[in-house]
Amino acid sequence: MDRVGSVGERSNMRMPPRLVPLIEYGVIDRVVRPLMSGKEAQVYLVETQERLYAAKVYKKATERTFHNRAEYTEGRMVRNSRDQRAMGKRTRHGRARDEATWNAAEAEIIYKLDAAGVRVPKPLAFVEGVLVMECIEGPDGGPAPRLAECTLEPEHAEAVFEQLIREVVKMLCVGVVHGDLSVFNVLIEENGPVIIDFPQAVDAAQNRNAKKILLRDVSNLTSHFKRNVPAHDLRFGHEMWDLYERGELKPDSPMTGQFKLPKHEVDAERLIQHMREVEDDEVKARRPKPTTDERFEAPPGRIRERRPPKSRPPGQLQGTKATNPVVAPQVVVRGRPSLTPTPAAPIAPTRMSAPAVHSAPAPQPSSPSSAPRPSSSRNSGPARSTAPQRTSPPAKGAAAQGDGDAPRRRRRHRRSRSGAGGGVAGSTGSHS
Template structure:
């Protein structure tokens, strides 16, 4: 096929020899199957922020590091340079997460290079060498659903022990290769210790898994693994081998309503400031919603 413009620099640098075909187009990127020497890999081409349906929400950006204070100020002000830095941070988040998670034993695609907004990584395949199916495309027995659910809970724990929460985990970004589930799509991954929204994001990831697998294994419907995992993590008791029951004893403490309202107000003000910066940076006569 014709080489996409964004992949051309990788060919010129000798990182890619041939683009075989487009694999899929998602909310934040288009993925191509490519040949690199004798290896078949995939190239994830990130979409520009104006083309993505998954926006860089404030909650996902919190706790992400930039190289220096100049970049941080530019990102805060929403300048052209700042927006460029935001894109770089967004893309690097997935690369960094993949390397850290692979080292921690999490089943993720192996990354090779990220060059000019294109991430080169392993192509996940099934036992026959075909492109691995997504979890939501596979019919499961009750036993297999319970098995995959347990495997993925352990992967979530491994991720959390490595300091990372996926942030958008569901049956749509889990592939099934010959060895079982493989977790993909991590540009929205967050720092568990540096993000105030870490707890609800972790619980949402786990709830997504439970909700999906309970269609095949109804016994999962009443479990509370997300709360259990976070409670163990917050207490410093979570390890990759910690046994889980899916149940949590109530702590009897009243909800901190003031803290919740304060966080909501903080996020609202940040979003208002972002919108105002966008309007100020827009060309005359052009309005943004």
């Protein structure tokens, strides 16, 4: 565990205010460095009793991108009925309670799943809205890469897929559906996959959307691992839900992917998988081709982590205090290609490629579309959320200036649209 950081090293980083109470209460000894900033949270590497942990600090509701929360929170009950009413009415008190409940949900679920034998980070504490948990370590001793950043050898990929299906079954056995299961919420450690990120998890017994959400979770996995397998062999979601509904699902129930759908039932799993494949192909088609020096040299072993070399020079994150001074934390955090395109695709794109995207003209510097658009709903999965950013990258000049001109450009654009302005309006497609 110690290899993921540098126990005992001093860092110059400013203490994140949300972590101060944890030090005051003696839950952690110190903050080592930021580990990763996700869409919903900032994760820090922290140290306590000479061991390293991950501390997850949730972003405020206004900074998060997770939409359709109601779909996920249905069936979640709050003990205090006054709070429940206030949350329903969206009063100030209600919103604050709602926020606290959302943050606490992950801690509650992670304790439950850990107890049920699901491989999740082992929780240490949940204090003042911050979840402190085991820091998952990757095969090279650094913080574990996400599945999206790994290229797995075929047999290893098969084993990881089977393990993940088994974990989904185990979760369903205790009434939990992840709700945002994707290659971005699976970390790969030496022994296999570890599922993370549970604030949106739904109660399978109480939530009317649970089946739909489960089918989507499972099809996110099948579309990543099983692209060329016929859809009727991939009905794992239907198969496990059917057993669950009949009260016959067991943690070790065999899963075949074979399931005969009742005549009236649409193969939602297949539909979702199909949509996901189209999106994935679009994202891949938009990726710029990697230059040779961007390719990450594969460490020996079954997993090739797809990272640009500058992000984590080999060995830099390894070692303990003696071998790993200061650990260049910022380099790791910024360099982790969180949602940026990665050089190699784990599974070759097949039939649904999107050639039109290749030929899309580059946006002009003065074009309003050069301002980066906000990413789309998190419900649609991380792959989808990267798509709009790729579709309309910031113009070169804008990127260099941190796009500080974007508001001015937008104002100019609005003015020209409200006037006679033929060209700009035409370029936005308003004539069509």
